[in-house]
Amino acid sequence: MSRRIEKVNELLKEVIADIVLREVQFSGGALVTVTRVNASSDLHYADVFVTIFGKDREAQREALLLLKKSTRGVQQRLNRKLRMRPVPRILFLTDEEEERRERVEELLARDRQSG
DSSP states (O other): OOHHHHHHHHHHHHHHHHHHHHHOOOSTTOEEEEEEEEEOTTSSEEEEEEEEEOSSHHHHHHHHHHHHHTHHHHHHHHHHHOOOSSOOEEEEEEOHHHHHHHHHHHHHHHHHHHO
């Protein structure tokens, strides 16, 4: 991955996280964190990976649906804030790597407690 793409990924992550925090109102006490962004090599598209913490799976699912419905508004604000062209078209996805890391940590903690 080129240095430019890495910088764009980090910039997108920061700006999108700020937009989501300020503009998207999640019900049910859901907490959404932008964990990483992967922009395409031509910078036309970017996958935005999020972790959603909620009371239960249903609250998490609802938060992801709301986030996906808010994509257009987030994209418009992103287009206004960034002075780069093209501004990648974003797509929100659940960060399953983060969920796997949490699961491994949970299993390791259990193992330490029992042994």
